[in-house]
Amino acid sequence: MFLASTSEYVDRALRGFARDHRDIVTLHTGPTYVRARDPNPNRRVGLVSGGGSGHEPMHVGLVGPGMLDAAVPGKVFASPHNRQVYEASRATAGPDGVLHIVKNYTGDRINFGIAAERLTHDGVPVARVLVDDDVATESAAAATGRRGTGATIIVEKLLGAAADRGAGLADLAALGTEVVARSRSIAVASASHTSHVTGQPGFALAPDEIEYGVGIHGERARRTIPRPPLEELVDRMVGDVVSHLPSGDRALLLVNGLGGTTTIELYNVFGLAEEALDRHGIAVEGSLVGTWTPALDMKGFSITVTMLDAERDGWRTYWDAPAWTATLRK
Amino acid sequence: MFLASTSEYVDRALRGFARDHRDIVTLHTGPTYVRARDPNPNRRVGLVSGGGSGHEPMHVGLVGPGMLDAAVPGKVFASPHNRQVYEASRATAGPDGVLHIVKNYTGDRINFGIAAERLTHDGVPVARVLVDDDVATESAAAATGRRGTGATIIVEKLLGAAADRGAGLADLAALGTEVVARSRSIAVASASHTSHVTGQPGFALAPDEIEYGVGIHGERARRTIPRPPLEELVDRMVGDVVSHLPSGDRALLLVNGLGGTTTIELYNVFGLAEEALDRHGIAVEGSLVGTWTPALDMKGFSITVTMLDAERDGWRTYWDAPAWTATLRK
Numbered sequence: 001m002f003l004a005s006t007s008e009y010v011d012r013a014l015r016g017f018a019r020d021h022r023d024i025v026t027l028h029t030g031p032t033y034v035r036a037r038d039p040n041p042n043r044r045v046g047l048v049s050g051g052g053s054g055h056e057p058m059h060v061g062l063v064g065p066g067m068l069d070a071a072v073p074g075k076v077f078a079s080p081h082n083r084q085v086y087e088a089s090r091a092t093a094g095p096d097g098v099l100h101i102v103k104n105y106t107g108d109r110i111n112f113g114i115a116a117e118r119l120t121h122d123g124v125p126v127a128r129v130l131v132d133d134d135v136a137t138e139s140a141a142a143a144t145g146r147r148g149t150g151a152t153i154i155v156e157k158l159l160g161a162a163a164d165r166g167a168g169l170a171d172l173a174a175l176g177t178e179v180v181a182r183s184r185s186i187a188v189a190s191a192s193h194t195s196h197v198t199g200q201p202g203f204a205l206a207p208d209e210i211e212y213g214v215g216i217h218g219e220r221a222r223r224t225i226p227r228p229p230l231e232e233l234v235d236r237m238v239g240d241v242v243s244h245l246p247s248g249d250r251a252l253l254l255v256n257g258l259g260g261t262t263t264i265e266l267y268n269v270f271g272l273a274e275e276a277l278d279r280h281g282i283a284v285e286g287s288l289v290g291t292w293t294p295a296l297d298m299k300g301f302s303i304t305v306t307m308l309d310a311e312r313d314g315w316r317t318y319w320d321a322p323a324w325t326a327t328l329r330k
Numbered sequence: 331m332f333l334a335s336t337s338e339y340v341d342r343a344l345r346g347f348a349r350d351h352r353d354i355v356t357l358h359t360g361p362t363y364v365r366a367r368d369p370n371p372n373r374r375v376g377l378v379s380g381g382g383s384g385h386e387p388m389h390v391g392l393v394g395p396g397m398l399d400a401a402v403p404g405k406v407f408a409s410p411h412n413r414q415v416y417e418a419s420r421a422t423a424g425p426d427g428v429l430h431i432v433k434n435y436t437g438d439r440i441n442f443g444i445a446a447e448r449l450t451h452d453g454v455p456v457a458r459v460l461v462d463d464d465v466a467t468e469s470a471a472a473a474t475g476r477r478g479t480g481a482t483i484i485v486e487k488l489l490g491a492a493a494d495r496g497a498g499l500a501d502l503a504a505l506g507t508e509v510v511a512r513s514r515s516i517a518v519a520s521a522s523h524t525s526h527v528t529g530q531p532g533f534a535l536a537p538d539e540i541e542y543g544v545g546i547h548g549e550r551a552r553r554t555i556p557r558p559p560l561e562e563l564v565d566r567m568v569g570d571v572v573s574h575l576p577s578g579d580r581a582l583l584l585v586n587g588l589g590g591t592t593t594i595e596l597y598n599v600f601g602l603a604e605e606a607l608d609r610h611g612i613a614v615e616g617s618l619v620g621t622w623t624p625a626l627d628m629k630g631f632s633i634t635v636t637m638l639d640a641e642r643d644g645w646r647t648y649w650d651a652p653a654w655t656a657t658l659r660k
Contacts, residue, residue, distance in 0.1 A: 002520065002595040002631065004602065005559045013597035020600060020617050056593035076594070190332065199537070207529070229335045260590035260627045263386035264406070265332040267346035268339050274349070287350050291621075297590045297629065301332065329659040 001194055001297075010053050010075055017060060021326040024064040031081060033088035034060045035070045043163045045172055046070065046092035049101040049156060050085060051108050052077040054196070054296045055216060057327035058152060066323030066330070067160035068101075076196045076296070077217045079107030085115035089124065096169045097125025101155055101176065103148025104132035127169050129176030131155055133185045133304060135244045136213025136221060149216050150256045150293045150304040151183035154319075157328065161318035179315070182307045184244040186237045189214040189258060189300030190227065196296065216258070216295040216302075234269055234303070238276035241305050248307035251277060252286040252319060256302045259294035266290065269301055277305070286319045288328075331524055331627075340383050340405055347390060351656040354394040361411060363418035364390045365400045373493045375502055376400065376422035379431040379486060380415060381438050382407040384526070384626045385546060387657035388482060396653030396660070397490035398431075406526045406626070407547045409437030415445035419456065426499045427455025431486055431506065433478025434462035457499050459506030461485055463515045463634060465574045466543025466551060479546050480586045480623045480634040481513035484649075487658065491648035509645070512637045514574045516567045519544040519588060519630030520557065526626065546588070546625040564599055564633070568606035571635045578637035581607060582616040582649060586632045589624035596620065599631055607635070616649045618658075 003009040011032065018027035018034065025034050033050075049059045050072030059071035069092035074080040089098045098119065102112045112128065119126045133151035137144075159176050167175070189211045192201040195218075202218035205211065210233075213221035228236070255270045270289045277284060285308060293302070308315055323330045333339040341362065348357035348364065355364050363380075379389045380402030389401035399422035404410040419428045428449065432442045442458065449456045463481035467474075489506050497505070519541045522531040525548075532548035535541065540563070543551035558566070585600045600619045607614060615638060623632070638645055653660045 002560050002563075002591065002599060004598045005561060009598050010594060012601050013594040016597035016601035016604070016619070017593075019604070020597070020619050053594060054592065061593075230332050231335060233332075259592060260629075261332065262384065262589060262624070262626050263347075263391075264340060264343040264383060264626075267343035267350070268334045269332060270350060271342050271346035272334065274346070289346070289350050294592070296592050296594075299590075299627065 001196060001199060010073065014060065014073065024324065024326055028091070031084040031087050033070050033072045033084050034063050035088065035091060036064050036068070038065065039069060039092065040065060040164050042166050044094045044096035044166055045163055045169050046089065046094050046098040047101065047159055047163055048072065048085065048089050048092060048098055050080045051103050052079060055293050058293050061327035062156050062325050064325035066164060066321060067156050067325050067328065079105065079111045082111040082114035085112050086118050089115060089119055089126065093124050099159070099169060099172050100126065100128045101152065101159065102128055102130050103152055104130050104145055105147065106144060125169050127173035129155060129173060129180060131180050133180065133183045135184050135186050135240055138244060147215055149187065150185045150254050150302045151180060151306065153254060153288065153292045154183055154252055154304065154306050155179050157323065158315055158318040160323060161321035164321065179306060182246060183304060184241045185302050185304040186240050187214050187216070187258065187300060187302035188212050188233065188237065189298050191299040193218050193259060193296035193298035214300060216293060218295060230268060231272055234272035235276045237303050238273055241303060242280050245305060245307045248309040249281055250283045250285045250308045252306040252308065253277065253284045254292065254304035255289045256293050256304065257291035258298035258300040258302065259291060260297040260299040261301050266301060273303055285316055331526060331529060340403065344390065344403065347656070354654065354656055358421070361414040361417050363400050363402045363414050364393050365418065365421060366394050366398070368395065369399060369422065370395060370494050372496050374424045374426035374496055375493055375499050376419065376424050376428040377431065377489055377493055378402065378415065378419050378422060378428055380410045381433050382409060385623050388623050391657035392486055392655050394655035396494060396651060397486050397655050397658065409435065409441045412441040412444035415442050416448050419445060419449055419454065423454050429489070429499060429502050430456065430458045431482065431489065432458055432460050433482055434460050434475055435478065436474060455499050457503035459485060459503060459510060461510050463510065463513045465514050465516050465570055468574060477545055479517065480515045480584050480632045481510060481636065483584060483618065483622045484513055484582055484634065484636050485509050487653065488645055488648040490653060491651035494651065509636060512576060513634060514571045515632050515634040516570050517544050517546070517588065517630060517632035518542050518563065518567065519628050521590070521629040523548050523589060523626035523628035544630060546623060548625060560598060561602055564602040565606045567633050568603055571633060572610050575635060575637045578639040579611055580613045580615045580638045582636040582638065583607065583614045584622065584634035585619045586623050586634065587621040588628035588630040588632065589621060590627040590629040591631050596631060603633055615646055
């Protein structure tokens with residue numbers, strides 16, 4: 001990997017990012033977080049997310065009008081420190097407090113949790129939306145539950161729009177929880193990411209194999225499978241995702257590259273996923289195709305479906321609402 | 331690679347792209363081109379670019395208000411057919427004709443050239459801006475001249491803004507030629523792209539080597555060099571680029587990923603490139619960091635500098651002008 005000859009390459013990247021997008025964000029250091037330059041005065045609640053680095057644009061590329069008030073990056077694939085979360089939350093809390101959007105990983109849960117306790121002690125209202133969308137980790141036996149992956153992008157977009165309209169903390173938390181409940185994902189990879197520590201692949205795969213259900217930190221899937229034609233693979237992935245969702249007849253569709261996947265590949269997947277959803281009687285009403293939640297430079301992709309129905313037409317409005325971040329602009 | 335089991339995977343990707351961004355573009359087939367849905371009525375000249383696929387978002391992701399009126403994609407790494415160029419030009423020519431923005435490759439030159447002859451025969455005014463920014467191919471002996479790479483993004487952004495203000499064909503051609511003359515690039519890779527034909531790497535590199543001066547179709551560099559620390563590498567690249575540019579004290583800087591390069595890496599490069607330019611007395615006044623002109627999934631990056639000076643403050647205005655394409659939004 002092309003990284004500066006120092007352990008501070010994440011901080012260097014953040015400084016570069018903040019300069020490149022200085023019209024949208026400011027970088028706070030000691031502790032580190034990225035904050036929206038011009039907070040929306042209509043917001044009653046600050047939206048704060050975060051997690052390990054290596055998944056960019058998530059989350060720092062999603063800070064700005066219409067989405068996050070602050071993002072708290074950890075080192076590569078490592079949780080941010082709770083002091084970062086606490087300070088970012090204090091800086092961006094609205095009159096109705098702060099909402100934490102947390103992907104379901106132990107380190108993130110612990111650090112956001114400690115920060116939430118301190119905020120509560122300070123008298124700052126705080127609530128949490130836990131994103132756990134990855135059906136590859138669905139198991140009654142797994143105490144940690146499903147991992148949080150691509151659905152985070154959708155949650156942050158919808159909650160950002162709701163927060164812009166002045167929604168309160170309890171309403172935002174309820175909305176976020178419902179969006180998560182109606183969102184599921186699955187990811188596959190044909191080649192590992194490059195380890196930022198060793199410079200070597202994080203795991204080995206034969207050319208004719210794929211990881212079915214890979215995680216965004218290189219967590220191996222429960223199944224390494226012979227590589228099927230893409231049509232079959234996408235059909236299976238969509239079937240798996242839909243089988244874990246409540247029924248509905250329309251959806252938001254995120255086709256996400258894991259880092260080393262080309263736009264041509266992603267749009268092949270998108271077209272096949274649309275067709276597969278159509279066979280399930282589900283129309284795609286909003287979509288996002290690109291590298292949104294990568295695992296460094298992994299070759300692979302994920303499919304996330306958020307199920308809509310007649311009662312949730314408002315989500316479409318939130319999806320289409322304006323946003324102006326470094327990466328997602330509507 | 332994850333491609334549909336058909337030779338039509340580029341067309342499939344284009345159909346998916348056009349559906350995903352149906353608010354911005356329309357896809358024409360027979361022959362294939364992507365067109366802006368809502369042309370700017372102020373424009374007197376249509377802007378048409380194109381080239382091989384595998385470099386997305388270039389060019390289809392740059393169609394829309396503020397940038398291109400149409401983009402003409404070929405197959406992967408192959409020129410579009412002249413009939414595509416001709417039809418796209420006929421469809422988008424303004425009262426003052428059409429400007430072709432062409433990267434300097436033989437196939438592209440020939441096909442845009444044939445289309446231009448047909449347009450001239452039809453009485454449609456046509457001019458061409460040839461983008462040839464890659465200093466790795468600078469050689470008095472090379473009859474084909476410098477390759478066209480990342481500077482194309484900058485040319486298309488500046489010309490789009492000028493066209494929106496009603497500039498005529500000759501003025502746009504002159505501006506484009508001057509932007510090219512003041513833009514130079516260099517690219518490096520630590521690993522090849524994956525061949526879309528064989529599924530294998532296009533070339534082999536040892537872990538401690540890089541291609542210094544690689545092309546965006548996997549053209550080997552004249553030099554494979556031992557891999558230096560990133561600080562040294564970026565310093566050398568910036569020095570090479572600046573030595574091929576007219577003098578100036580401010581610049582636009584594009585740090586472009588070649589496909590399999592992470593955001594963290596690109597922002598490490600960006601920070602180091604800013605520092606290197608500062609040592610040359612050049613301030614970065616506008617920047618773009620991301621995967622803008624990839625070579626499929628190659629691991630590497632390019633640096634493009636467009637030199638500004640007091641006489642070219644208007645270029646800053648063009649750079650900052652609004653644009654609303656699938657990928658570049660300002």
